[in-house]
Amino acid sequence: MEENLIVIDDDEIALKILQRMINIINPSISLMTFVSGLEAIRHLKSKKHKKPPFILVDFHLKDVNEWEILEELESLPEYHSKVFIISSSVNSELPFQSRRFKSVAGFIQKPITFETLKSINQKISEN
Amino acid sequence: MKKDEKPYSILVIEDNLGDYVIIEEYLSEYILNLRTTQVESFKKASEYLENENSYDLVFLDLSLPDKSGEELVLEITKRADGIPVVVLTGFADLEFGTKSLALGASDYLVKDNLSPAVLYKSILYNIQRVNFISELRESRKKYTDLFQLSPSPILVYDLETLNILDVNESAIETYGFSRTEFLSLNILDIHSEDQIESLPIKEFDFQKINKESPQKRARHLRKKGDFIDVEINPAIVNINNRDAVMIVIKDITENLKYIHKIEEQNQKFREIAWIQSHVVRAPLARMMGLMNLLESVEINPEDQEILNFIRQSADELDQIVRDIASKSENI
Numbered sequence: 001m002e003e004n005l006i007v008i009d010d011d012e013i014a015l016k017i018l019q020r021m022i023n024i025i026n027p028s029i030s031l032m033t034f035v036s037g038l039e040a041i042r043h044l045k046s047k048k049h050k051k052p053p054f055i056l057v058d059f060h061l062k063d064v065n066e067w068e069i070l071e072e073l074e075s076l077p078e079y080h081s082k083v084f085i086i087s088s089s090v091n092s093e094l095p096f097q098s099r100r101f102k103s104v105a106g107f108i109q110k111p112i113t114f115e116t117l118k119s120i121n122q123k124i125s126e127n
Numbered sequence: 128m129k130k131d132e133k134p135y136s137i138l139v140i141e142d143n144l145g146d147y148v149i150i151e152e153y154l155s156e157y158i159l160n161l162r163t164t165q166v167e168s169f170k171k172a173s174e175y176l177e178n179e180n181s182y183d184l185v186f187l188d189l190s191l192p193d194k195s196g197e198e199l200v201l202e203i204t205k206r207a208d209g210i211p212v213v214v215l216t217g218f219a220d221l222e223f224g225t226k227s228l229a230l231g232a233s234d235y236l237v238k239d240n241l242s243p244a245v246l247y248k249s250i251l252y253n254i255q256r257v258n259f260i261s262e263l264r265e266s267r268k269k270y271t272d273l274f275q276l277s278p279s280p281i282l283v284y285d286l287e288t289l290n291i292l293d294v295n296e297s298a299i300e301t302y303g304f305s306r307t308e309f310l311s312l313n314i315l316d317i318h319s320e321d322q323i324e325s326l327p328i329k330e331f332d333f334q335k336i337n338k339e340s341p342q343k344r345a346r347h348l349r350k351k352g353d354f355i356d357v358e359i360n361p362a363i364v365n366i367n368n369r370d371a372v373m374i375v376i377k378d379i380t381e382n383l384k385y386i387h388k389i390e391e392q393n394q395k396f397r398e399i400a401w402i403q404s405h406v407v408r409a410p411l412a413r414m415m416g417l418m419n420l421l422e423s424v425e426i427n428p429e430d431q432e433i434l435n436f437i438r439q440s441a442d443e444l445d446q447i448v449r450d451i452a453s454k455s456e457n458i
Contacts (some may be wrong), residue, residue, distance in 0.1 A: 009407065017416040024423055060405060088404040088412040090452045109411035113419055 002049055002125050003032035008040040008069075009058035009086065011108060016071040024120045025114065033077075037064035041072050044079070051127055053076040054120060056108070057092065059087035081105045084120070086112065134160035135250065136181060139409055140203065142167040146238065149185060150246065157247040166290070169194035169202065176206040184250055185212045185231070188277045196223070197230060204231030209261065211253035215364040233257065269355050279375050282314070284372040286363070289313040293366075301378060303350035314372075317348045347376070400455030408448050 005022070009015050015033050022029050030054070033100035041064070055073075059066045066085075073079050083103040085120075087094060088110040095107035108116055130199065135158050141147045147165045164182075166172045169191050176182075185207050189195060204212050211233040216224045224235035274281060280298035284291045284374065286302055290339045294309045301315065302309075343361070346354045360375040418438050426434065 011413065013413050014416065017420055019412065019418055021416075021423075046399070060409075087405070088409040090408060090449050091401070091404050092456060110409075111416035113421060114423070 001030050002051065002053075003030045004051065004053045004127065005029055005056070006032045006034070006040065006044075006053050007056045007122070008037055008061065009056070009057045010032045010035045010037075010062050011099075013059065014058075014110070018049075018117075021112070021117055022115060024123075025117050027125075029121065029124060037061040038071050041069060044073070044076060049078070052082055054105075054124060054127070055079065055083045056086050056112075056120075057083060059085050059089065070098065070103060074101060079103050084108050086110055130159040131157055131247075132159050134162070136162045137164070137184050137186065137250070138168075138172070138175060138182045139163055139165045139186045140169075140172045140191065141165060141186065142191055143188070146188065146215075149241065152440050153241065153246045154244040154250070156243040158250075166190055169199060172203060173206055176203075176208075176210075180208070180210075182207075186215055187208055189211050189217075189223065189227075192381050197226070200227045200230040206310070209257065211257045213249055213253055272373050279377055281369050281373060281375050282309075283364065283366065283373045284314040286372055289315060292371055298376070301349075301355070301376070302347070308350070319346050319348060319354060319438055344379075356383050396455060400420055400452055403448055403455070404452035408445070411441065411444055411448065415445065 007015060007018055009018075012035060015035070019031060019033070022031055032043075034043070037057075044055075058071060061069070070083070073083055082101045082105060083101075084106045085094070085098055085104060086108045090109065098104050098107060135154075137154070139147055141150070144165075147163075149160075151163050154163065164175065166175055170193055172187075172191075176185075179200050185203065187200070187203055189199065189201060200212070200214060212231070214224060214232045214235040215238050216227075216235055217238055221237065224237070227235050233256060236249055274293075275295050277295055278297055281295045282291060282298055282303045283293040290313045291309050294306060296305075298309070299306060304312070338362055341436040343359050345357055345359055348354055349359050355361055357381050358379050359376040360377075362375075364371050364373045415438075418434065418441065421434055422438075
């Protein structure tokens with residue numbers, strides 16, 4: 001089955017937590033995770049999805065600059081309004097700065113709550 | 128005729144009693160409260176001038192038994208110390224009368240031409256004149272002091288030749304050049320090459336500066352060879368009928384150093400704030416995520432209490448990090 005949610009985060013514990021929470025909310029979601037931003041970009045560029053999945057991307061990856069990843073996604077129109085930025089930062093500038101990218105649908109401050117995941121689940125089912 | 132009611136105290140240095148009596152009489156015609164003191168020799172006169180310094184005016188006969196002529200005028204004016212000295216001469220000494228003015232006397236009168244009106248007028252005129260002179264001297268001193276004792280360095284340079292015309296003590300101290308060295312420089316000599324274009328040299332530039340920004344920054348060269356950052360306040364002044372520029376200088380080298388240091392520290396502080404905001408909060412967010420997960424499963428009430436405490440502690444820590452981040456964002 002084709003994945004319908006991609007999470008890019010180099011914090012593996014955070015990935016595990018997210019995985020388990022998603023399982024609780026909706027076990028039928030097909031989740032694909034990346035700890036490397038570069039690998040994730042390669043995957044997104046090479047694979048043509050029938051239904052482009054939603055993407056949660058951590059803002060501070062070690063291997064790729066946060067803005068570079070958004071620039072890459074700008075060139076893939078199928079991901080416009082499909083990307084949620086996740087970040088543990090409380091810097092109030094970040095959500096504002098990321099708004100100029102067409103791909104960005106929202107900004108989620110960590111920790112991700114069940115409520116947030118439920119609304120994402122809603123979007124996935126409407127996709 | 129109404130007499131002058133102001134009190135006058137006059138020292139008459141005259142060895143001829145007849146002449147003294149005439150003077151005394153003439154003056155009494157115009158002056159109501161007159162006090163004259165007669166002394167007959169230079170020696171006596173010196174004593175009187177030294178002991179009582181409240182005379183309004185001194186009349187001096189040119190030939191006394193113990194001293195006369197040029198030396199007498201010199202010595203008396205020296206001792207009179209600001210009190211006007213009016214020299215009395217005979218016809219034969221007319222030429223010397225003029226010379227006495229150069230020696231420090233304020234006026235001279237020819238004895239044979241004396242009249243009450245002439246004497247009275249001479250008194251009024253000479254007392255007034257001395258007052259003017261001392262006022263003038265005082266105000267000149269005041270202005271010189273303002274310039275010399277100003278804590279800010281002040282330079283004056285010719286608007287056309289740019290030669291430095293005057294400097295104050297503070298300028299000498301700040302720049303390290305002596306007064307003589309300063310006076311052999313022009314204003315461009317104390318500027319670094321790249322700044323010369325922006326100098327307020329031409330009158331046109333000057334008006335522009337005064338209008339747009341009265342203060343101007345520059346870098347000035349010191350004798351040591353190092354530069355100081357300065358803020359200058361220029362003004363046009365007229366010296367000996369030439370336009371000159373007076374610049375009051377404020378050394379802001381230290382201020383700029385401080386500002387630079389503060390900026391550096393702010394940068395470091397922003398970095399620390401960033402670490403707080405993101406790096407410290409990352410593991411905290413993870414812990415909070417784990418607690419979200421734990422809360423989704425059934426646990427016994429005792430463990431639930433412990434979980435609540437952990438949750439409470441994590442929330443508090445989160446609030447602290449947020450406070451630090453939001454405060455530091457404003458820097």
